[in-house]
Amino acid sequence: AQSVTQLGSHVSVSEGALVLLRCNYSSSVPPYLFWYVQYPNQGLQLLLKYTTGATLVKGINGFEAEFKKSETSFHLTKPSAHMSDAAEYFCAVSSTGTASKLTFGTGTRLQVTL
């Protein structure tokens, strides 16, 4: 069984400040990890993913995340927030099996203030 915990349902940062959205996972097998972003009234867009290889992965819009196996974490960061980053962010995990489904966290709503 797999699960994802996102600490903080709401995060507010000032424009230009560091964004840090936390994600911890639980998986009995090596995981694939993902961050998706959802803008209001829109679908889910992949920000970045970790499958194998380099543990620091870079995604779109300046976001990156680091897979830390020892901490079972996959936190999302961005050095400088922009107003357009305001959205809901979902961390998700899947197994490496061929028919594996994604299990999502409860989401973190990011607010960016002036």
Next chain:
Amino acid sequence: EPEVTQTPSHQVTQMGQEVILRCVPISNHLYFYWYRQILGQKVEFLVSFYNNEISEKSEIFDDQFSVERPDGSNFTLKIRSTKLEDSAMYFCASRELPGELFFGEGSRLTVL
């Protein structure tokens, strides 16, 4: 760029009515999924489909739900007799290989 398309974008129905949500996955993808998101809640897995059969389903996916790939391109979710609590955004997704899912824009279902 290939994308998953879903219709309708929004459907309003009366409780007890049948609803069919349609999806056209990316053409070379082999694995298909339906997820739902009740307003303000997390995205929940409903069902996965591979090789013309259900490979996994969640507790949510009870006898009121069914999926079908009728013609090799469409992937449909049918809710036989809708309930108020079925009101949600329904997302279709597909993938080729283990890993990233590509999601559609969603179909918002409102049950009155």
